[in-house]
Amino acid sequence: MEEKSNSRTDVIMAGLGGMGVLMAGQILAWAALKKYEHVSWLPSYGVEKRGGLCECIVIFSDQDIASPLIDRAQTVVVFDGSQLKTFEPRVLPGGMILVESSGLEDEQERRDYELVKIPGLEIAVSMGIRQISNLVLLGTYISIRGAMPSELIEGELKRRFGRKKAILECNQNAFRRGLELGRNTKK
Amino acid sequence: MEEKSNSRTDVIMAGLGGMGVLMAGQILAWAALKKYEHVSWLPSYGVEKRGGLCECIVIFSDQDIASPLIDRAQTVVVFDGSQLKTFEPRVLPGGMILVESSGLEDEQERRDYELVKIPGLEIAVSMGIRQISNLVLLGTYISIRGAMPSELIEGELKRRFGRKKAILECNQNAFRRGLELGRNTKK
Amino acid sequence: MAEKMFVQGNEAVGWGALYCGCDGFFGYPITPQNEVTQWFAHEFPKRGKVFLQSQSEVGSINMLFGGAAAGFRVMTSTSGPGWGLMQETISHLVAAELPCVIVLVQRGGPGAGSIRHAQMDYITATRGGGQGGYKNIVLAPGSVQEVHDLIQLGFHLADKYRNPLVILTDGILGQVSESVEVKTIDFGPLDKKPWALRGRERQEDGKSRIVNSAVGVLPLPPYPNYISWLKHIEEKYREMEGSELRYEIYQAEGADLILVAYGYTSRVSKEAVNMARAEGHKVGMIRPITLWPFPYSVIREKAMLGCKFLVVEDSLGLLIDDVKIGVEGRADVHLVGILDRHIPTDGGMIMPGRVFEEIKRLL
Amino acid sequence: MAEKMFVQGNEAVGWGALYCGCDGFFGYPITPQNEVTQWFAHEFPKRGKVFLQSQSEVGSINMLFGGAAAGFRVMTSTSGPGWGLMQETISHLVAAELPCVIVLVQRGGPGAGSIRHAQMDYITATRGGGQGGYKNIVLAPGSVQEVHDLIQLGFHLADKYRNPLVILTDGILGQVSESVEVKTIDFGPLDKKPWALRGRERQEDGKSRIVNSAVGVLPLPPYPNYISWLKHIEEKYREMEGSELRYEIYQAEGADLILVAYGYTSRVSKEAVNMARAEGHKVGMIRPITLWPFPYSVIREKAMLGCKFLVVEDSLGLLIDDVKIGVEGRADVHLVGILDRHIPTDGGMIMPGRVFEEIKRLL
Amino acid sequence: MNKKKVCGNPKIWKDPPGAAMYCPGCQHPVIDRIISEVLEEMDIDGKAICVVGVGCHAFVQISWNLDVLSSAHGRALDSGTAIKRLNPDAIVFTVQGDGDCIGIGAGAFIGAMIRGEKITTIMFNNTNYGTTGGQLAPTTLLGQKTATTPHGRDAALEGYPVHTAELAATFKGTAYSARGSVHTPADYQRTKRYIKTAFQKQIDGVGFSFVEVLSACPPNWHLSPVKCLKRIGEDIVSEFPLGEFKNEDSTERLSKSK
Amino acid sequence: MNKKKVCGNPKIWKDPPGAAMYCPGCQHPVIDRIISEVLEEMDIDGKAICVVGVGCHAFVQISWNLDVLSSAHGRALDSGTAIKRLNPDAIVFTVQGDGDCIGIGAGAFIGAMIRGEKITTIMFNNTNYGTTGGQLAPTTLLGQKTATTPHGRDAALEGYPVHTAELAATFKGTAYSARGSVHTPADYQRTKRYIKTAFQKQIDGVGFSFVEVLSACPPNWHLSPVKCLKRIGEDIVSEFPLGEFKNEDSTERLSKSK
Amino acid sequence: MARGEIVINENNCRGCGYCQAFCKRGCLVMSEDKFSPLGYILPILADSDKCNACGVCGQMCPHFAIEVCKFIEN
Amino acid sequence: MARGEIVINENNCRGCGYCQAFCKRGCLVMSEDKFSPLGYILPILADSDKCNACGVCGQMCPHFAIEVCKFIEN
C-alpha cells in the first residue's frame, strides 16, 4: 500500500439512472482506498428503473469522515447536460462543476464556481460505445482536479475488469481520453 | 317490571369447573334484573376443561356498581366441599358461607362468619340427577339469605328452560328442595 | 328506539356495531374474544350483513383493507397473537387512510402468554405496533354499556378521520355481563366517502379511484410526493389531538392521590376510591377514555397542584409511561400492576383490596 | 486476524455475522435490505452454513424461532412491511426466551411508504411492536464498521440474556460504503445453551426439553405459573438496563445545545456539530448506541446543566419522546425531522446544512 | 381513403401511461393490455374493481382507468374477498405476481380457493421476484440462477417449481384454471380467451377463476428481450405447460353446491 | 405365572400425563400414542425434535419425554424447517391440528412442500377448531354446525372441505402422503403403518412426508364419544377417504433430484 | 378363563365409553353409579374371565387409563 | 403497397426489439444509431410498403409505443 495522503477530497457525481454515475463513483472510491485511510461512497437514487435522478457522494480523507452525506462538495460532476440546474446548488463556493456538454441547455446561474463543459458522450460515441462516457468524465475529473494519481484509477480498472480483457481495454481507453481532455482543458 | 329495590346484594359462587357454578350465578343475575337497576355477573376460570377452580361474582343493587370484581362478598356459596379453605378468605366479616357438605374436610378457620353446610349433592343424587346440585344450593342460598323473592328465580327458570319441559321441571324441583332445606336450616 | 339487555362485554361489541350500521365483520377465533366472533356469526347473516371467518388474522385485517377501501363499515376483533399478526396491515390501513374498527380484547403476553385477561397492549395500540410509526385513536370502555357506545363513536371517528380505530377492552370486560341500553347514537353527518372504490361507473364523477399505501413509491393524488403526504398525515394527527380527547374525572377535586386506570382496572380503582373516601382519604381517579390522544394536560394540571399518582394497570407498566410524560417529573407516579394480582382462580386479577392497600401505603 | 475491506453497510451485516459464528440466515427480499439477503445467499452455503429464503417474513421469523430453540446462532434482516409481519413472533421469541438477531434496515412508512431510507421504527423496536408488551435490546450502529461490530455484540448479548436483539440501521447506512476492519471480537464466554432442543439423547443430562411461549397456559419449568415467569422476565429487563447501556458523547462538554441522533442522522449531526464548533458555537452530541436501554440518565444530567436539545431523526418524531422523558420538562427539546428533508434526489434526506441552520436558529 | 386504428392504447388506458416504470422488454404490460381488451369487450370495466399485489405487476394501477386497490404483499385475495362479499355486483379481480400469489400470498390464495370466492385472479409468472432484483421465487426453474440462488435452483435445497394453475385446479372451489403466455401472437390470443372465460365464470357465479400467464423479465434473466421469448417458448413452457386445467360447467356446479 | 404388559403407557410418556387437558373421548391422545409407539419401535425418539402447533393437539408437549418446541399458531413447519436445516441428523416432525396446518398455517405448509423439506407432519383432523370452542375449519363437512356456522357449513358461503392429504400429494417435494383414522382398532394399526412409513421417508431423505389422521371431538360435535366414532366411520370417511395418496420411491427420486 | 388382567386408573378415566365399545368380549361395561374423583362415570370389569389380553381397550382409551397385562405361564 | 400505417412513440419505446421480432414482413427493424430521449435504440420503418396493418407489432409492444392504423377505402 502506498503512503497515505494528508488531505480531504469530496465530489458529488450526479446524473440520470443508467448512465454509469454510481459506477464511476465506485471506481474513484476504490482507487482512493490505496492512498487514504478514510473513504466513503454514498449512492442515492429513486424508484424509477431508468431515467430518474441519481447521485453518489465520494469522500476520501486521512481524517475521520464525520458524514458521508454532505450538502455541497468541492467538485460536482454532472453526467447529463440537462441536469446542470438541478445540481448547481450542490457545489461549494470556489468549487468546480464538470458538466457533460451533450444535452446542456441551462445557463450557469451562480458565478462563484468554475464551470467546465466536457463532450464526454461525443467522445464515447466516437469510440463506438455510448456507455463509457462515464469513464471519460472520470478521467477529465482526475486530470483537472488532480484528485489522485491516475495510476490508482488504472489499478482499480484492472482489479475490477481484469478478467474481461475487452471491457477492461475500452474502459481504459475512455479513461485515458478523459485524462487527455482534462490536460488540454486545464490550461 | 316490578318496583326496583333499594339495597345491594353481592355473592361469590365458587367451585370446580363442570359443576354448574357459572350457570347458578347467571340464573341469579337474570332473576335480579327484574328488581334491580344494576346487575353484574363476572365469571372467572382457568384453562382446564374440567376440575379447575372456577367462580362467579354476582352483584345486584339499585345504585351504580363501582366494580363487578370484588375481593369479598356478603355471601360465598362453595359448590364443592373440598374447596372451603380456598374460598374462606372471600367472605366479609359478619358474612356467611354456604358450603356443599359432600367432600368437605377442611375446618372452619375464621370465626367471624357463619358457616352453613348443605348436602346439595346428596339431595341431587337422591333425585336421580347429580348435575342439579347447583340449583339445590341456589335455592338454599335464596331462602337463607332472602336475597330476592323466590318467584324471580322461578320466573328465570321458566324463561331459560321453558321450551324443554323435562329439564325445567327437574331444575324447578331441585331449586324448591333447596328453598325448603334453607327454610329448615335458617331457624 | 332503545332496548335494555343483559349482555356480556363481548356481545355488546356486536350490538353496538349492529346499531351503527356496520356492514361486515371479519374475524378468526381466539380466546378471550370468541364470543365476539360468534355473536356476528349468529346475528349478521340473518340480517343480510356480511360475517366471514378468515383463514388467519392476517386474513381478517386484509379483508378490512378491502372492505374499507370499498366504502363499507367493517370491523374485526382479536386478542394476543392475533393482534401481533395484524400489525403490518394496520400500518397499511393508516397509510391508505382507510377507516375501520379493530376491537382488541386484551389477554396476557408476551408471546402466547395466557388466554385470560390482561392490559399489556397499551403501547402497540396507542403508538402503532407496525412499521413506520403511526397513530390510531384508541377508545377504552370501562363498562359493558360503554363498549356498546364507544363502538358506535369508534365507527364515526374512523370515518371522520379516515383512520383505523382501536377499541381496547380486556378479557374481564369481555366476560362481565351488565345491563345495557342498546340503541343508535347520532354523532352527526359524515361525507359519503367519495374516495371509495365502487367501480368507475358508480362514481358520481365517473372517474376512477386508486387506494394505496405506498405513496412514496407511486404518488397518490392529491399528494405530489411522499413528504407532502406525510405532512397531511401529521396534520390529521394534530387535529385528532385537538378535538377528540375524552376522559372521566372521578372524585379528583382536591385529591392528595389520583388513580389513573382504564378498562377493567378502572372499575377496580373506582371501588378502591370509594373505599378510601369512605375512610375519609382524599383520593380520586382520572380515567382516560381516549388512550390516544392521551389527556396529558389533565394529568399535568393535577400534578401542578401537588398530588401523587397511582397507576392501576394489569401489566408490567405501560400506561404509566404516559402518566410520567404528563407529570414531567413534578410528582411521584406509582404502579399497582400485574405482579400485584390476587389469585382467586387461575392467573389472578388486580383486586380492589390490593389497590386500597396501596392507597393507604402512599397516603 | 483482521482483514480490511471496503463494503456497504448491508454487506457489513454479513461479515460481522460470519466472524462471530452465525449458523444460519433466513430472509425474504425487501428493499432496501436486499444486499443483506444476497450476501448470505452468496457467502453462507459455500462455507457450510445455512442460508434459506423463506416464503415470507412470517416464515423468516418463525424459522428463527426454530433455529434459536435448537441452540443455533440465527438471524434475519428486513425492512418496512416485513418488520410489521414479524411482530407476532418477535413477541413469542421474547416469551420463549430465544436469542437471535434481527436486522432492521429502516425505510419510510407507514404502510408500504417509501422504499428508501427513514428512521420510523424506533417505537416498535424499543418497546415491542407485537402483543403483550416486551423489550428487546436495540443496537444502533452509526458507521459501517459499527454495523460489523454491533452484529457481533448483538449475538453475544442475545445469547447472554436469552432474548431477541434488534440491530437498527437505515437505508442510507445500508447503502454507504466505508472501509471496515473485519475480525472476530471476543466478548468472553457464554454457557452452552443447556435449554436448547437437540434431541433428548444429545442432552448432557439425558433429559428432554420443552420450549414454549405460552407459559400462562402450559407452565414451563422452573416457573410454576404465569406471574412467577413474568417476574423473571421483568428482572431480566432490569438487569439489561443496569448493565448494557451504551452511548457516545461528542463535544458535549459545556455545550449550550446538544444534538441527539442515531444511525445515519448521527453522522449528519456530527458534521453539523463540526460546522457549529468551527464557528465557535458550543454544540455537542449524544449518540445512544443502545436505544433500549436508553441513556435517560445521561440526558437528564445534561438537562440539569441547563442546555437545550435538538433531536435529529428522519421521522415525524419518535426518539424525541425518549429525550423528553429524559429531560423531565427541564429543557426545550426540538426536532429536525423527516419534514425537513432536503430533496437532492427522490424522497430526500436530512442534510448537515439543514441541521446547522437549526442549530443557529436555536442558539 | 380513411384510417381505422387497429392497434393503439386500450380505451381504459390512461395517457401518459405508467409504462415508464417497466424495464425494456418486460411483458407485464402486454398482459395488462389483454386484460384491458377483455374488460372492454365484455363491457365490465365500469364495474370492475382490481386489487393489485406488490411487485412490478402493480405498476398498472397508475395506468388503468379502473378502480384499483393496491394491497399488502400477498394479500390481494383477502382484500378482494371482502370487496366481493360486500359488493357482489362488482367484478373483482386480482393482478398478482408469482411471488405475491403463491410465495408470500399462498395462505390467502389457498383460503380464497377453499372458500370458493367468486373472484378472478391473473397471476403474472416471470419465475422470479422482479421488483426486488430477481430473487428465487417458488416458480423459479431448476438450475435457474437468481440473486439468491447464484448457482441455480437446486431441488435438494430449494425444491421444485410450483405449478400454480394445476394446483388451483385441484380445489373444489375453483371453477376455472388455465395457463397462458404472450411469447407469440397466437399465445396472446389464446391467453385472451382464457382470461375472458375466467371473467365469465365470475359473472356466472360458478366459483374462483384463475389464469397464470408467463411473462419475460429480461434484466433478471440476464437475457435480451428477444432471447427471453425464446426461453419461454423452449424451457419455460416445457416446465409449465400451457392450456386449461379446469373448466367447471356452471349450471351443473351450482346445483351441486348445496 | 408371570404377567407381561401388553398395553400401558408408552415408554416416552411422562407420568402423570397431560391427558387431563383433554375432553372425554377426544382422540388426539390416541394418535399421540401411535406416534409414541412408532418412535420407540423405530428407535428414533432420542433424536426426535417435535414441533407442535397451537390447539388441543399441542397438549402432548407436557406428556412426551421428547424435545418439543411449541410454535406460533400455524408456523410449526417454518420452525421445523430451520431445525432440520441446521441439525440434519435430528428427526424433525410436526404435530398440528387441521386449523393450524391448512387454515392459518397454509402459507407455511405450502412453502415447506414447495421446498421439499425433509420433515414429517402429522395433522390431527377433527373438522373444527377444538381449543377455541369448535369453530368452522377448512375441513368442516358441508352441513356441519359449528360455533361460527350455526346453520351448518354452506358451500355457497364457506366453500368445500379441503382434502389436505390429497393436496399434499400434488407437490413434487412431497415424498409421502396418507390419511388414516383411529375409529377402529384396525384403523389404529393401519394409521400406525402410515406414520411409520412417513418417518422412514424422512430418514431416507426422500422429501416431505405427511399423514392426516381423523380424530373425534365430542364436545364440539355435540355427540357422545361413541357416536363420534360412528360419525367418523360413516360421514367423515366418505368425505375424506382413507389410504395412501403418494408413496415416492426413494432411490428413483434421489437420482431425479438434480 | 382370564388370560389377562385389566387395571383401570380411575384418576385418568373420563368415562368416554370407548373401552366398552371396543371390547368385543364384553369384559368392560360402563357402570351407572361409579364415579371417578372428577365426577365421570367409570367402566367396570363385568366379566374379567373373558379377557384374552388383546390390549385393544388400552390402545383405544384416549386417557391412558387402562393397563392390560397378559398372563404368561412359565 | 402499404395497407396500414405505423406510428412509433419515441418517448415510450424502450428498444426491446419485439416489434422487429414479430413483424413477419420485415417492416420494422431496429436501428443502430437512432436513440430515444432516454437513450434506447429505436426501431425504424424499414419497409412500410409491406405493412398489412395486422397490428401484431402494436399488440406485442410492451411499452405502448406503437399505433397501427389500417387504410380503409371508401
Ligand SMILES: Cc1ncc(C[n+]2csc(CCOP(=O)(O)OP(=O)(O)O)c2C)c(N)n1
Ligand atoms: C411484506 C413485504 N415483504 C416484502 C416486500 C418487498 N417486495 C416488493 S415486490 C416483491 C416481489 C414481487 O415479486 P412478484 O410478486 O413475483 O412480482 P414481480 O415484481 O415479479 O411482478 C417483494 C418481495 C414487500 N413489499 N412487502
Ligand SMILES: Cc1ncc(C[n+]2csc(CCOP(=O)(O)OP(=O)(O)O)c2C)c(N)n1
Ligand atoms: C395467531 C393466533 N390466532 C388464534 C389463536 C387461537 N387459537 C388457539 S388454538 C386455535 C385453533 C386450533 O384448532 P386446530 O388447529 O384445528 O387444533 P385443535 O384444537 O382442533 O386440535 C386457535 C384459533 C392463536 N393461538 N394464535
Ligand code: SF4
Ligand atoms: S424487473 Fe422484471 S418484472 Fe419488473 S419491470 Fe423489470 S422486467 Fe418487468
Ligand code: SF4
Ligand atoms: S375440544 Fe375437541 S380437540 Fe380439544 S380436547 Fe376437547 S375433544 Fe379434544
Ligand code: SF4
Ligand atoms: S376408554 Fe378409558 S377413559 Fe374411556 S371409559 Fe374406558 S377407561 Fe375410561
Ligand code: SF4
Ligand atoms: S416493441 Fe415497442 S418498445 Fe420494443 S422496440 Fe418496438 S416499439 Fe420499441
